[in-house]
Amino acid sequence: MSDMANEKTVLQGHDPDMDVEHHLHMYQQMARIRAFEEKVNELYTGALMPGLAHLYTGEEAIAVGVCEALQLGDYITSTHRGHGHCLAKGASVDRMFAELLGKEAGYCRGKGGSMHIADIETGNLGANAIVGGSVGIATGAALSAKRLGNGRIAVCFFGEGALGQGLIYEAMNMASLWNLPVIYVCENNQYNEYTHYSETIAGQITARPQAFGIHTETVDGQDIRAVYETMNRLVERVRGGGGPAFLLCDTYRYHGHHVGDIDRVYYRSKEEEQHWMTNRDPLKMLSGWLIDQGLADQIIFDQIEAEAKDEIIAGAEFAINAPYPDPSEVDQHVYAE
Amino acid sequence: MSTQSNNGRELTFGAAIREALAEELRRDPTVFIIGEDIAEAGTPFKVLKGLVDEFGPERVIDSPISEAGITGIGVGAAMTGMRPVVDIMFGDFVPLTMEQMVNQAAKVHYMSGGKLKVPMVLRTTLGASRRSAAQHSQSLHALLSHIPGLKVAIPSTPYDAKGLLKTAIRDENPVAFFEDKMMYQLKGPVPEEEYTIPFGVADIKRQGIDITIVATSSMVHVALGAAKILEVAGISAEVIDPRTTFPLDKKTLIDSAIKTSRAIVVDEGYERYGVTAEIASVIADGAFFYLDAPVKRMGAMDVPVPFSPALEDLTVPTEKTLVEAAKNLCGRT
Numbered sequence: 001m002s003d004m005a006n007e008k009t010v011l012q013g014h015d016p017d018m019d020v021e022h023h024l025h026m027y028q029q030m031a032r033i034r035a036f037e038e039k040v041n042e043l044y045t046g047a048l049m050p051g052l053a054h055l056y057t058g059e060e061a062i063a064v065g066v067c068e069a070l071q072l073g074d075y076i077t078s079t080h081r082g083h084g085h086c087l088a089k090g091a092s093v094d095r096m097f098a099e100l101l102g103k104e105a106g107y108c109r110g111k112g113g114s115m116h117i118a119d120i121e122t123g124n125l126g127a128n129a130i131v132g133g134s135v136g137i138a139t140g141a142a143l144s145a146k147r148l149g150n151g152r153i154a155v156c157f158f159g160e161g162a163l164g165q166g167l168i169y170e171a172m173n174m175a176s177l178w179n180l181p182v183i184y185v186c187e188n189n190q191y192n193e194y195t196h197y198s199e200t201i202a203g204q205i206t207a208r209p210q211a212f213g214i215h216t217e218t219v220d221g222q223d224i225r226a227v228y229e230t231m232n233r234l235v236e237r238v239r240g241g242g243g244p245a246f247l248l249c250d251t252y253r254y255h256g257h258h259v260g261d262i263d264r265v266y267y268r269s270k271e272e273e274q275h276w277m278t279n280r281d282p283l284k285m286l287s288g289w290l291i292d293q294g295l296a297d298q299i300i301f302d303q304i305e306a307e308a309k310d311e312i313i314a315g316a317e318f319a320i321n322a323p324y325p326d327p328s329e330v331d332q333h334v335y336a337e
Numbered sequence: 338m339s340t341q342s343n344n345g346r347e348l349t350f351g352a353a354i355r356e357a358l359a360e361e362l363r364r365d366p367t368v369f370i371i372g373e374d375i376a377e378a379g380t381p382f383k384v385l386k387g388l389v390d391e392f393g394p395e396r397v398i399d400s401p402i403s404e405a406g407i408t409g410i411g412v413g414a415a416m417t418g419m420r421p422v423v424d425i426m427f428g429d430f431v432p433l434t435m436e437q438m439v440n441q442a443a444k445v446h447y448m449s450g451g452k453l454k455v456p457m458v459l460r461t462t463l464g465a466s467r468r469s470a471a472q473h474s475q476s477l478h479a480l481l482s483h484i485p486g487l488k489v490a491i492p493s494t495p496y497d498a499k500g501l502l503k504t505a506i507r508d509e510n511p512v513a514f515f516e517d518k519m520m521y522q523l524k525g526p527v528p529e530e531e532y533t534i535p536f537g538v539a540d541i542k543r544q545g546i547d548i549t550i551v552a553t554s555s556m557v558h559v560a561l562g563a564a565k566i567l568e569v570a571g572i573s574a575e576v577i578d579p580r581t582t583f584p585l586d587k588k589t590l591i592d593s594a595i596k597t598s599r600a601i602v603v604d605e606g607y608e609r610y611g612v613t614a615e616i617a618s619v620i621a622d623g624a625f626f627y628l629d630a631p632v633k634r635m636g637a638m639d640v641p642v643p644f645s646p647a648l649e650d651l652t653v654p655t656e657k658t659l660v661e662a663a664k665n666l667c668g669r670t
Binding site: 075077106107108109110111112116118119120125126128130133134135137138139140141142143144147154166167170173174177178332334335337 | 367369395398400401403405406407408409410411412413414415416417418419421436437440441445446447448449450451452453454456485486488509510
C-alpha cells in the first residue's frame with residue numbers, strides 16, 4: 001500500500017476556492033452519499049434490507065471535506081453512521097449495497113453489514129459499532145505509520161456521543177505524548193442517540209483535546225469549503241510531524257438515530273429539523289455559493305444529482321440480484337491463516 | 338517432557354519469556370512491546386529487564402496506565418503492519434481491555450470478511466497465593482478463551498513459555514498469553530537453539546495408566562507433585578498440559594482418558610463456567626463409554642481471592658486436595 005500513499009498529491013500553492021472542478025467533484029461526492037442514504041431508507045422501509053442502518057444524511061460535508069484532504073493510503077476509522085465515510089474514502093456503491101444486504105459481493109462478504117464496512121484498499125480500517133471503539137485503532141494505525149515511516153496519517157471519525165467513553169482520552173493522551181500523525185474528527189450532530197448532547201457533555205468539547213496539548217479547531221460541518229480548507233491545513237500539519245489534531249464539526253442528522261427512529265418529537269422539534277434542512281443543508285450551501293459566485297448554474301447540480309441517482313439505482317440493483325454467501329462461509333475467517 | 342531437548346542449559350520462566358521476546362524483536366523489526374513500566378523498570382517482576390537497552394524506547398514503549406488505550410493502539414498497529422506485544426501487568430487488569438479484545442481484536446478479521454487481521458499478543462499474568470488480595474490474584478484466562486477470534490496460551494514450564502511465546506508473536510491472530518507470576522523464578526531446561534511450539538498440541542508431562550490429570554499453568558506442577566504421592570499409593574497418574582486453551586488439543590485429552598478411564602481437570606481459574614468445565618465436557622463427550630467415573634473438576638474456589646494467608650490458601654487446588662480427589666475417583670479412599 002505504501003506506493004498508493006503518493007498517488008494523489010495535496011493541492012498546494014493555489015486558492016482552492018477557485019478550483020470549480022474540485023468543488024463540483026465534492027458536490028458530486030455529497031450527492032452520491034445523499035442518494036445512497038435515501039436508497040438505504042427506501043430498502044429498509046421496503047423490507048428489502050435486513051437489520052438497521054444509521055443514516056448520514058445531513059452530515060455529508062464532513063466525510064467529503066475530510067476525505068478530500070486525504071491521500072488514498074491514509075487511514076480512516078468510521079462509525080455506526082459510516083456509509084458517508086466509506087464512500088468519501090473511495091468505496092464503490094455496488095459493493096457497499098451488497099454488504100448492506102448481506103451479500104457475498106459486499107466489502108466484508110456480507111459478514112460485517114452496515115456498521116462494519118472495511119475497505120483496506122482505500123485505507124478504511126472499518127466502521128465500528130462501539131462508539132469510540134476505533135479511537136485506539138486509529139491511534140495505533142498512526143503509531144504504525146510513524147514507525148514504518150510510510151508518510152501516512154490516520155483520521156478517526158466519531159460522534160459527540162463517543163466523548164462519554166474513556167478510551168478516547170487514553171488514546172488522545174498517548175497520541176499527544178508520542179506525537180502521532182492522527183486527526184480526531186468529532187461529528188457533533190447534536191444528539192447522542194435520543195439525547196441532546198447538552199445533557200451528556202459537561203464543559204466545552206474543545207477543552208478536552210486541548211487539555212492533552214492537542215491542536216484543536218472547530219468548523220461549521222455544513223460548510224464543505226470550510227471543512228476542506230481546515231482539513232487541508234490540519235493534514236499538512238500532522239503529516240509534517242506536528243502531532244495530533246482534533247477537529248470539531250458542528251452538524252445535524254436529518255433522520256433519526258437509525259432508520260426506524262421515526263417519531264422524534266419527544267427529543268427534537270420538527271421546526272429544528274426544518275431549520276437545518278432549509279438553511280443549513282451542505283449541498284444547498286455549496287451549490288448556492290457557486291451560483292452566487294457565478295461559477296456554476298443550477299442545471300449542473302441537477303445533472304450531478306441525476307447521475308448520482310442513476311449510479312445508486314444500478315448499485316442497489318446489483319446488490320439485490322447478488323447471491324448470498326454460501327453456508328460454508330459461516331465459520332470461515334474466524335482466524336487468519 | 339516429551340518435546341523438550343535438554344542440552345544442560347536451564348533458564349527461569351521469566352528469563353525464557355525475556356529470551357523469546359528478545360529473539361523475536363531481533364528477528365522482526367515490526368515487533369514492539371508496549372506497557373506500563375516495561376522499559377527501564379522491566380516490569381514489576383523484572384521479566385523484561387534489559388530489553389530497552391538493546392531495542393530502545395521506540396520498541397520497548399513505556400506507556401501510561403491505560404490498559405484499554407494500549408490494547409486499542411495495539412489492535413490498530415497490528416492491523417497496519419506491526420506485531421505488537423501488549424503488556425498487561427496483572428491479569429486482573431485484563432477486564433480493562435475487554436472491549437478492545439472482545440469487540441475489536443477478536444472480530445476484525447471476521448467482520449472484514451478476512452481482509453484485515455490483528456497479529457497481536459496480549460501478555461499478562463495469572464495465579465493466586467502471592468498475598469495480593471482480590472484484584473491482583475485472579476486467573477481470568479477463561480474469559481478470553483470464551484471468545485471466538487482469540488487464541489489463548491497458558492504455559493507451565495520455561496521451555497513451553499519460550500516456544501509458545503515465539504509462536505504467539507508470529508501468529509496472524511490476537512493471542513492472549515497468561516504467565517503465572519509465581520512461576521517466574523521456576524527453572525527448567527531451555528535449549529540454546531531456535532525452536533517454537535505449535536498451538537493446539539498438548540504435552541504429556543508424565544505418563545500414567547490409572548488416571549488422567551489435565552492441568553494448566555502452575556497446576557501442572559501441583560499435578561506432578563500429586564502424581565508422585567499417588568505413585569506411592571499405587572496409582573499411576575498421567576499428567577497432561579493442554580498448553581493452549583484455544584486451540585485445544587481435544588484428541589490427546591480424550592485418548593488419555595480412554596486409556597486411563599478416569600480424569601480430573603485442574604486449573605487455577607474460578608471453577609464455575611471455567612476452563613475445567615470446558616475440558617471436562619470435551620473428555621466426557623469423547624471418552625464417555627470408556628470412563629469408570631464422572632470427570633472431576635478442580636478450579637479456584639468461587640470467591641474473590643481473600644488476602645489473609647489463612648483464607649487464600651483454601652481457595653486454590655493443592656497437591657493434597659488433588660491427591661484426595663484422585664484417590665476418591667479411583668475408589669481408594
